[in-house]
Amino acid sequence: xxxxALKPSExxxxxxxxxxxxxxxxxxxxxxxxxxxxxxxxxxxxxEAVKAITEHQPDLVFLDIQMPKLDGxxxxxxxxxxxAVIFVTAYDQYAMRAFEARAVDYLLKPFGEERLWKALDxxxxxxxxxxxxxxxxxxxxxxxxxxxxxxxxxxxVVVRDGAKVHIVPVAKLDYVEAQDDYVCxxxxxxxxLKQQTISALESQLDPRHFVRIHRSxxxxxxxxxxxxxxxxxxxVVVLTDGTQLPVSRAGHxxxxxxxxxxx
Amino acid sequence: xxxIFSRRAWLVTYLTAAGVGAALLALLLRAAGALSWPxxxxxxxxxxxxxxxxxxxxxxxxxxxxxxxxxxAKVAVEHLGSAVLATGLWVVxxxxxGRIFDASAGAQAVTPYLSAVGLLLYSLSVALHYMLLAxxxxxxxxxxxxxxxxxxxxxxxxxHFLFNxxxxxxxxxxxxxxxxxxxxxxxxxxxxxxxxxxxxxxISWEEEIQLVxxxxxxxxxxxxxxxxxxxxxxxxCGQCQVPPLLLQPLVENAVKHGIATxxxxxxxxxxxxxxxGLLQVFVENGYDAEAPAPRRQGLGLRNxxxxxxxxxxxxxxxxxxxxxxxxxxxMILPCQTGR
Numbered sequence: 001x002x003x004x005a006l007k008p009s010e011x012x013x014x015x016x017x018x019x020x021x022x023x024x025x026x027x028x029x030x031x032x033x034x035x036x037x038x039x040x041x042x043x044x045x046x047x048e049a050v051k052a053i054t055e056h057q058p059d060l061v062f063l064d065i066q067m068p069k070l071d072g073x074x075x076x077x078x079x080x081x082x083x084a085v086i087f088v089t090a091y092d093q094y095a096m097r098a099f100e101a102r103a104v105d106y107l108l109k110p111f112g113e114e115r116l117w118k119a120l121d122x123x124x125x126x127x128x129x130x131x132x133x134x135x136x137x138x139x140x141x142x143x144x145x146x147x148x149x150x151x152x153x154x155x156x157v158v159v160r161d162g163a164k165v166h167i168v169p170v171a172k173l174d175y176v177e178a179q180d181d182y183v184c185x186x187x188x189x190x191x192x193l194k195q196q197t198i199s200a201l202e203s204q205l206d207p208r209h210f211v212r213i214h215r216s217x218x219x220x221x222x223x224x225x226x227x228x229x230x231x232x233x234x235x236v237v238v239l240t241d242g243t244q245l246p247v248s249r250a251g252h253x254x255x256x257x258x259x260x261x262x263x
Numbered sequence: 264x265x266x267i268f269s270r271r272a273w274l275v276t277y278l279t280a281a282g283v284g285a286a287l288l289a290l291l292l293r294a295a296g297a298l299s300w301p302x303x304x305x306x307x308x309x310x311x312x313x314x315x316x317x318x319x320x321x322x323x324x325x326x327x328x329x330x331x332x333x334x335x336a337k338v339a340v341e342h343l344g345s346a347v348l349a350t351g352l353w354v355v356x357x358x359x360x361g362r363i364f365d366a367s368a369g370a371q372a373v374t375p376y377l378s379a380v381g382l383l384l385y386s387l388s389v390a391l392h393y394m395l396l397a398x399x400x401x402x403x404x405x406x407x408x409x410x411x412x413x414x415x416x417x418x419x420x421x422x423h424f425l426f427n428x429x430x431x432x433x434x435x436x437x438x439x440x441x442x443x444x445x446x447x448x449x450x451x452x453x454x455x456x457x458x459x460x461x462x463x464x465x466i467s468w469e470e471e472i473q474l475v476x477x478x479x480x481x482x483x484x485x486x487x488x489x490x491x492x493x494x495x496x497x498x499x500c501g502q503c504q505v506p507p508l509l510l511q512p513l514v515e516n517a518v519k520h521g522i523a524t525x526x527x528x529x530x531x532x533x534x535x536x537x538x539x540g541l542l543q544v545f546v547e548n549g550y551d552a553e554a555p556a557p558r559r560q561g562l563g564l565r566n567x568x569x570x571x572x573x574x575x576x577x578x579x580x581x582x583x584x585x586x587x588x589x590x591x592x593x594m595i596l597p598c599q600t601g602r
Contacts, residue, residue: 019523020427021487026434045526068526068551090426109430167553 012124015041015056017049017075018064018088023109027062027088030116037120046070051163053079060104060123065089070158070165076101078160084123154204157185159192166192170209175245176201176218189241211258213237213251221258265319266395277315285311291380297372305364306357313356314381317349318388325392342389350381420457421515424481425450431485446484453477460507468535468542468598469501471510475533478511482518489528490518497536503598505542506570510535512563513546513592521548521590537598544594552588564592571596 014037018024024042031037041052046069053061063085065072076085087098090109098106104126105119157173159166168187177184178198185192202210202218212218223239227247230236235247247255267273289307292298298306324345328338354377361370428450435443456474460466479492510533517531529549536543571579571594579596
């Protein structure tokens with residue numbers, strides 16, 4: 001299990017994620033030379049990576065950023081926060097974001113063996129510390145949200161269901177419901193559960209299209225059919241599919257402001 | 264020299280406006296009551312012409328005192344000083360004219376009016392000159408930005424392409440040395456071709472195709488079986504002279520936003536033929552429709568479009584079609600041969 005502290009004598013189990021066969025081969029060649037590392041999985045795209053990491057539970061993942069299906073940051077969001085991650089890429093512009101998402105290291109292609117050993121040492125140190133309670137925020141999704149540049153709005157939400165990954169386009173996201181540390185995403189009559197707080201998700205979405213109508217509800221403006229009075233001083237929002245959601249006082253004020261702007 | 268002298272039409276317009284000003288001034292001087300009609304006209308004509316030229320002088324002062332870079336108090340004091348000076352000059356000129364035309368008393372009586380009009384006109388001129396300068400600056404900035412963009416693109420080798428290729432060479436060095444050597448040669452070939460392009464205004468289509476070929480050979484080693492290439496190039500196009508790097512950015516987009524997004528990769532089709540003096544080109548590739556829309560895709564494409572427009576105006580065009588997960592870029596441009 002990745003969450004227990006790694007003993008110095010133990011072999012480091014790693015996964016290599018890169019869509020280029022030659023890049024994987026090079027990394028494997030370097031790692032094979034180190035007797036204390038065992039390559040548990042090699043993956044060529046984001047979906048495979050999430051599946052393999054969920055199934056094989058490696059200690060450490062070498063993660064490319066630009067890949068088919070899911071990019072490196074999306075993979076990071078979906079895997080166990082106890083897994084150490086080293087980004088491996090030719091792009092230097094993501095380094096800041098990578099460290100904000102608690103990556104152990106950031107290797108720029110091409111790199112030499114010595115640079116790799118340094119990264120492995122760092123990973124061992126990180127893993128030897130184990131995972132003290134409270135060291136990680138609620139989830140990797142939280143970190144990824146914090147690391148996303150504020151001017152970049154989310155275009156799709158990635159959700160893991162066991163080893164399977166769902167991609168929910170933001171344009172098809174009807175509403176979001178908070179459930180403790182999770183959010184339940186409602187999209188095209190399907191529901192997806194994701195470990196993330198509703199506030200973190202809200203901060204990534206375009207505020208012109210999504211409005212927090214209630215402490216527990218975030219709604220896409222276009223899915224609202226009408227607002228109805230519920231009791232003496234409370235209201236509900238009725239969605240185009242008939243779903244009714246409660247509206248708080250602050251939520252109603254926000255809603256009025258947005259709808260007012262829209263005319 | 265003031266820019267108004269650089270074009271006859273501007274000068275004529277300005278002098279016409281000065282004529283209108285002279286008429287208005289004559290009306291004002293007459294309305295003030297101290298001058299007869301003939302005297303008012305005799306004074307207003309020369310005075311308006313004189314002041315028309317005085318009002319051009321802020322051009323120099325405004326350039327010496329750029330807004331924002333100069334302390335506002337300094338700007339105010341200097342312009343106020345020169346406004347007073349200009350107005351004073353005008354009033355004195357009016358007195359002299361009054362003597363010449365035998366209307367000294369009347370000329371003296373209109374001094375307050377002249378002072379007020381003089382100050383107002385001068386201030387207006389200062390404001391207009393600042394506006395003129397701002398317009399010039401923004402036009403120059405736009406031209407410079409465009410030039411810089413073009414230069415940068417022409418000399419551009421995408422650094423990520425370079426680093427990824429070098430990483431492939433590092434990988435091949437131990438497992439497959441002949442292939443590593445091959446990749447070094449291909450990469451050198453590509454770099455040599457690209458580096459020389461910065462200064463060239465045009466290259467033959469054949470050279471562009473060779474550049475694209477070298478580029479795709481490298482990417483094929485990197486992507487392995489995921490990248491298939493089909494090139495159909497009509498030999499008749501080879502001698503067309505075109506601006507460099509028109510096709511390569513399109514093919515690079517096809518790799519980056521097409522092939523690289525697909526798990527199993529796909530085929531890039533490049534086709535070019537000559538028809539009725541027009542070079543007709545298309546690049547076709549598959550892509551993953553679920554992939555998030557690339558944020559910077561527009562840059563390379565926009566640049567190709569800009570350069571087509573600069574070179575050929577409306578005679579060239581670049582269009583994009585997407586259908587059934589196939590992305591197709593079409594480019595049509597006049598084929599110019601020989602020099």
